[in-house]
Amino acid sequence: MSDETLTLKEMCALFDVTPRTLRYYEYLELIAPAKVGRTRHYGTTEKVRVKLIRQGRRFGFPLEEIRQWLELYNPCCNENRSQMERWIQMSTDQIAQLEERRVELEEISCELKRLRQMTQDSLDALD
Numbered sequence: 001m002s003d004e005t006l007t008l009k010e011m012c013a014l015f016d017v018t019p020r021t022l023r024y025y026e027y028l029e030l031i032a033p034a035k036v037g038r039t040r041h042y043g044t045t046e047k048v049r050v051k052l053i054r055q056g057r058r059f060g061f062p063l064e065e066i067r068q069w070l071e072l073y074n075p076c077c078n079e080n081r082s083q084m085e086r087w088i089q090m091s092t093d094q095i096a097q098l099e100e101r102r103v104e105l106e107e108i109s110c111e112l113k114r115l116r117q118m119t120q121d122s123l124d125a126l127d
Contacts, residue, residue, distance in 0.1 A: 005034070005041040005042055005043050006041070006042045006047070007039070007040070007041070007042075008022060008033075008039075008040050008042075010042075011042045011046070011047075011050065014047070015050050015051070015054055017050075017054070022040075022050070025049075025050065025053060025063075026040075028063060028067060029067070030049060030053055030063065030066065030067055030070060031045075031046045031049050031050060031053075032046070033046050049070060052066070052070065053066055053070075056069070059091075059094055060094055060097070060098060061090065061094060065090060068086070069083065069086050069087060069090060072086055
């Protein structure tokens with residue numbers, strides 16, 4: 001990502017989000033764009049943070065957990081050990097939850113298929 005700043009509209013286009021979403025991230029203090037009057041300017045830090053937020057949401061993390069993880073980032077340090085350790089724990093927990101959901105969805109899918117087939121069989125018997 002370049003060092004140039006982006007406008008709200010450009011950020012929305014880049015990350016396929018609405019202005020409301022970016023303002024909400026700002027309200028939650030997930031991002032802090034520079035402001036000149038009422039105009040927001042998004043720099044490299046905001047671009048990276050929005051990318052991480054979007055990725056975290058895609059993986060199913062709540063915004064509060066993403067916020068806590070982002071707060072661990074220390075730009076003064078090349079090694080962000082605490083952030084990396086927290087990320088490993090969060091991702092491990094999330095993988096376990098996703099696996100549980102996958103199993104549950106498979107069971108639900110099988111049950112739905114069974115009920116659909118029973119209904120189809122009943123329908124066929126009417127003919």
